[in-house]
Amino acid sequence: MADTGTISIGAESEERMRLHGEETYPYECCGALLGRDVADEGRREILEVFPLVNRREDSPRNRFSLSPRDVLAAEREAVTRGLDVLGWYHSHPDHPARPSEYDREHAWPWYSYIILSVRQGVTAEVRSWRLAEDRSQYAEEDLEVRRPEEVKR
Amino acid sequence: MSVKVMIPTPLRVHAEGKAAAEFPAKTVAEALGHLTAEFRDLKQHLFTKEGKLRSFVNVYLNGEDIRYLEQENTATKDGDTINIIPSIAGGAPVAVAPEKLTNEEILRYSRHLIMPEVGMEGQLKLKKAKVLLIGTGGLGAPLGLYLAAAGVGQLGLVDFDVVDFTNLQRQVTFGSSDVGKPKSQAARARLANLNPDIAVEAFETKLTSENALELFRDFDIIVDGTDNFPTRYLVNDACVLLGKPNVYGSIFRFEGQATIFGMPDGPCYRCLYPEPPPPGLVPSCAEGGVLGVLPGIVGSIQAMETIKLILGAGRNLKGRLLVFDALEMGFREFKLRKNPACPMCGEHRTIHELIDYYEFCGVRGEEAPAPDLQVPEITPRELKARLDKGDDLFILDVREPHEYQICNLEGHLIPLGELPRRVHELDSSREIVAHCRSGKRSAEAIDFLRKAGFRKIHNLKGGILAWSDEVDPSLPKY
Numbered sequence: 001m002a003d004t005g006t007i008s009i010g011a012e013s014e015e016r017m018r019l020h021g022e023e024t025y026p027y028e029c030c031g032a033l034l035g036r037d038v039a040d041e042g043r044r045e046i047l048e049v050f051p052l053v054n055r056r057e058d059s060p061r062n063r064f065s066l067s068p069r070d071v072l073a074a075e076r077e078a079v080t081r082g083l084d085v086l087g088w089y090h091s092h093p094d095h096p097a098r099p100s101e102y103d104r105e106h107a108w109p110w111y112s113y114i115i116l117s118v119r120q121g122v123t124a125e126v127r128s129w130r131l132a133e134d135r136s137q138y139a140e141e142d143l144e145v146r147r148p149e150e151v152k153r
Numbered sequence: 154m155s156v157k158v159m160i161p162t163p164l165r166v167h168a169e170g171k172a173a174a175e176f177p178a179k180t181v182a183e184a185l186g187h188l189t190a191e192f193r194d195l196k197q198h199l200f201t202k203e204g205k206l207r208s209f210v211n212v213y214l215n216g217e218d219i220r221y222l223e224q225e226n227t228a229t230k231d232g233d234t235i236n237i238i239p240s241i242a243g244g245a246p247v248a249v250a251p252e253k254l255t256n257e258e259i260l261r262y263s264r265h266l267i268m269p270e271v272g273m274e275g276q277l278k279l280k281k282a283k284v285l286l287i288g289t290g291g292l293g294a295p296l297g298l299y300l301a302a303a304g305v306g307q308l309g310l311v312d313f314d315v316v317d318f319t320n321l322q323r324q325v326t327f328g329s330s331d332v333g334k335p336k337s338q339a340a341r342a343r344l345a346n347l348n349p350d351i352a353v354e355a356f357e358t359k360l361t362s363e364n365a366l367e368l369f370r371d372f373d374i375i376v377d378g379t380d381n382f383p384t385r386y387l388v389n390d391a392c393v394l395l396g397k398p399n400v401y402g403s404i405f406r407f408e409g410q411a412t413i414f415g416m417p418d419g420p421c422y423r424c425l426y427p428e429p430p431p432p433g434l435v436p437s438c439a440e441g442g443v444l445g446v447l448p449g450i451v452g453s454i455q456a457m458e459t460i461k462l463i464l465g466a467g468r469n470l471k472g473r474l475l476v477f478d479a480l481e482m483g484f485r486e487f488k489l490r491k492n493p494a495c496p497m498c499g500e501h502r503t504i505h506e507l508i509d510y511y512e513f514c515g516v517r518g519e520e521a522p523a524p525d526l527q528v529p530e531i532t533p534r535e536l537k538a539r540l541d542k543g544d545d546l547f548i549l550d551v552r553e554p555h556e557y558q559i560c561n562l563e564g565h566l567i568p569l570g571e572l573p574r575r576v577h578e579l580d581s582s583r584e585i586v587a588h589c590r591s592g593k594r595s596a597e598a599i600d601f602l603r604k605a606g607f608r609k610i611h612n613l614k615g616g617i618l619a620w621s622d623e624v625d626p627s628l629p630k631y
Contacts, residue, residue, distance in 0.1 A: 028244060056244075063244035068211045068218075071238050084162065088241050095245040096371075101345055101352060103243035106209045108198055110163035113243070135197060137338060137355075 005042030007112055007128055008144040009033075013049045018123040020051045021091035021116040027060035030090040032074035033112060034083040044086055044112065045146075050077050063102070064090045087112030087128075094119055097127040099138045107131040112141060156184045158235045167194035181214055182225035184235055199237070209240040254280065258350055262304050275464045276304060280351075282463045283307040285372035287360060287388055289340040290314075291448030292378030292402050292455065294326040299456035301344040305463070307352045308344065309372055312336040313359040323445030360384060362507035365391040374462060375415075376400040376455055382429045383510035389414055389422035390507055393498045398462060402448075402455040406441055409451035409477040412470045412489060413458060415498075419471040424492040424499075429514040447479055528599040531586055531611040533620040549579065549587040551598045552617075556590065560628045562617060569594045572601060581607045588613035588620070590631070 020029045031051040037044045052074065054064045066074075066088070078085045088111060092100075097117035099107075107113060109131045117125045129138040156178045160168045168174065174191065178184035189196040199210050206212065212219045213236040219227045229235075254262070254276060265271040265279075282305050286293050289312040300308060316324075316331045316339055324336075331339040337355035344353045356368065369375055369391050377388045377399055385401075392399040392415035399415035401422065414421045454475065461467045474487040496503040531539075539546060548564035550557060557566050567575050569589070579585060585607065589595040592615050599612045613620070621628040 030241070056242075059244075061245075063242070065240055065242040068213075068238040068240055071241060090243055092245040098354075100243070100245055101349075106240075106242040108163045108239055110166055133194070136342070 005044060006144060007044040007046070007141045008146045009035075009046040009114075010048075010146050011148065013046055014126065014145050016049050016051070017089050017114065017116060018126065020049075021118040021123045022121055024054070024091065025118050025121045026093045028054055028056075028062065028064040028091050028093060029116075030054050030064040030066055030088060032077070032085050033087045033089055033114060034074075034078045034081060035086050037084060037086055044141075046086060046112075047083060048081065049089065050074055061093060062095075087114065089114035089116065091116040091118045091123070097125045099129050104131065104135070104138065107135075107138075109133055109135075113138075114143070155231055156229045156233045156235060158184055158188050159237065160188075161237050161239065163239075164195055164198060164237075167198070168192045178229050180225065180229055181212060181219055181227045181235060184229060185212070185225070209242055211238045211240060212236070213238065253277070255350075258304070261348075261350070265303070270466050271464060275466075278463050278465075279304045279460070280306040282374065283309075283372040284374045284376060284459060284463075285309040285311065285369060286376050286378055287311050287384065288378035288380065289324075289326065289336045290320065290378065290380065291323045291404065291443065291445075292452040293340065294324045295449050295452035296376055296378055296456050296459075297326055297340055297344050298347065299453060300459060301348045301351060301353065303456075303460055304348065305351060305459075307354070307372070309354045309356060309368075310337045310340050310344075311356045311358065311360055311368065312340070313357055323443065323448055325449065360387060362387060362509065365507060366395065369395050369397060372397070374398050374400060374459055376402075376459055378402060378452060378455070382514045385422060386429065386513060387507065387510045390497055390504065393421050394505075394507070400455050400459050400462070402451045404443055404448050404451050406443055407447065407479040409447055409454075409479070411451055411454045411458065411475045411477075412473060413462070416471045418491065420489045420491040421495060421498040423497045424495045425474070425489060427492075427495070431515065444479065450477065450479070528596050528603070528612045529610060530614045532614050533623045536586060536613060536620075537624045545583065547580070547583045547585045549585050549595075549598070550589070551587055551594050552589050556631075559631050560617065560621075562588065562620065564588065569598055572598055576602070576605060579607070581609075584609040584611070586611045586613055588616050590616045591618050592616040 020031060031049050033046045034048045034050055035046040052066055052070050054060050055067055056063045056065050074085050092115055095117060097115040099113065099115060112128050112130060114126060114128045116123050126143065128141040128143040130141055131138055155175045157173055157175050159173050160171055165171060174188060176184050176187035178187060189199065199207060201207055214222065214227055214229065215233055219225065254273065259266065262276050265276050266273060284300055284305050286296055286308065289297060289310050297308065297310060314336050316327050316334050316336050318332050321327060321329065326340045326343045335357045337357045341353045341355040358364065365387055375388060375392050375397050377385065379385060389399060397415060398413055401414050402411045413419065458470050461469050472489050474489050476485045476487065491498060493499050548562055550561060550564035550566045551569040551572065553568050554566065567578065587595040587598045592612060595616060596612050599610050602610050617628065618630055621630050
């Protein structure tokens with residue numbers, strides 16, 4: 001498994017994601033992760049999250065999807081803020097924060113996929129995952145929450 | 154005719170970091186064909202194994218989705234731009250409390266549905282069921298396959314081991330190409346292929362007292378397909394503490410056993426075996442051998458019992474120990490009663506948490522090691538050196554005749570069990586080197602000879618396996 005380096009997220013952004021998961025409970029929420037990937041230093045920093053609307057109206061309790069338009073909107077948002085789209089987050093209502101088979105079949109490498117486990121309306125664990133190069137499985141990334149005084153520029 | 158293909162950020166790592174590439178092409182298919190030919194690693198992320206564009210990959214020609222044009226046959230011309238944009242999709246493993254079957258599921262399980270004993274109601278019970286398989290080896294193979302085929306909605310596979318070449322004799326979920334892969338992952342892939350409608354989760358982890366309770370909590374039924382005593386006791390205790398049924402199966406050479414422990418008014422494993430056997434007494438498959446199809450039969454019986462539990466059908470093996478003799482092709486049954494004084498499931502429980510099972514079974518470390526005998530040893534290289542020098546050494550082979558036929562060092566064969574009776578065949582004035590397959594039995598032989606007064610004795614360390622590794626690789630290993 002390739003070494004995925006470290007990934008960190010600002011405390012405010014993490015809180016925003018958690019709230020998004022709680023607002024949409026019992027349905028899945030989703031959004032984009034914006035930030036910088038300093039590949040040479042093996043460091044990935046999520047600086048902002050961009051909440052989006054789950055397009056799956058037929059099965060939102062256990063499925064989410066974002067259209068190509070949503071993806072382009074996220075990319076445009078990233079560009080205006082001088083950032084990149086590093087990946088996506090979504091929630092699993094009343095389910096562990098582990099990627100499912102369905103997640104794996106629809107994933108691309110390089111992206112960080114953050115999953116929130118929202119239990120009975122309260123966000124519990126938040127974990128980040130990257131797809132293996134051969135698509136066979138995910139490797140978990142060590143997600144660090146940055147407190148305000150730790151922001152690296 | 155040059156067409157520009159924009160490469161999305163996540164895939165640039167497979168395209169030498171490029172953001173775009175240009176190719177001569179008359180259609181979108183041709184352009185993408187050139188792209189994946191030049192950057193081979195891109196292919197699997199854009200196309201399925203069957204060569205179709207993955208459902209979440211959207212291709213645009215000059216801003217228009219090719220689905221609304223001629224799909225991959227859309228014609229391209231000089232200066233066109235192709236964009237590849239993913240849809241992002243995902244979700245939790247299984248529908249929350251599935252209330253109905255899809256049309257596809259109805260077709261898949263039609264052979265279940267037409268039986269009144271199962272029907273739609275039964276199939277939905279299977280869909281809602283969550284079963285955890287401990288072990289994905291000889292027993293786990295048919296278990297996983299049949300439970301997946303039957304439509305058990307959520308399956309968990311616990312195994313921290315890696316597929317070994319010797320497994321293929323009986324662990325039929327794996328293929329030759331899986332050797333070296335983690336078992337739980339390889340099994341998950343096989344089961345997901347058999348039935349993509351269910352959720353199969355692989356837990357590539359060792360089951361321990363620290364994680365068992367948490368792991369078991371998410372499942373309704375636990376199926377014990379393991380091969381060692383500490384884990385058997387661990388699974389049992391965790392099931393009784395959590396109140397979950399434990400569908401048990403075990404095998405040894407030509408005999409198999411199956412029953413269900415952990416039911417509310419039924420016995421548990423400790424009722425049957427309050428004490429574990431002394432370490433080293435009961436051999437593993439590697440030591441004792443097993444006919445490959447035997448776990449196939451016992452594992453299938455476990456799958457059957459699991460399905461019956463879920464459906465609430467028939468009479469299950471609670472309180473009944475089914476013993477299967479493959480050579481005689483006979484089944485016998487023994488009544489198993491709950492032991493009222495059982496420390497785990499009896500009236501006055503004294504065990505309230507998971508313990509150190511390795512200590513309980515008198516074992517330290519990963520597997521039950523043979524009793525530690527202090528015997529004089531000689532390594533294969535040392536033995537070879539001495540034989541080459543012309544030393545007069547007597548090689549004593551204490552294996553069984555059928556092992557001698559596989560490979561041998563032309564030693565004098567006296568199977569270990571016959572040694573006491575045939576010790577007179579040995580000359581105590583000669584230097585004797587005893588060997589077996591791995592060095593365990595021969596250590597016992599040397600210990601016996603020393604107690605019988607022999608002084609010039611050595612145990613071949615590592616046995617004929619080590620000889621094959623270190624001296625003569627042409628000797629087959631088994």
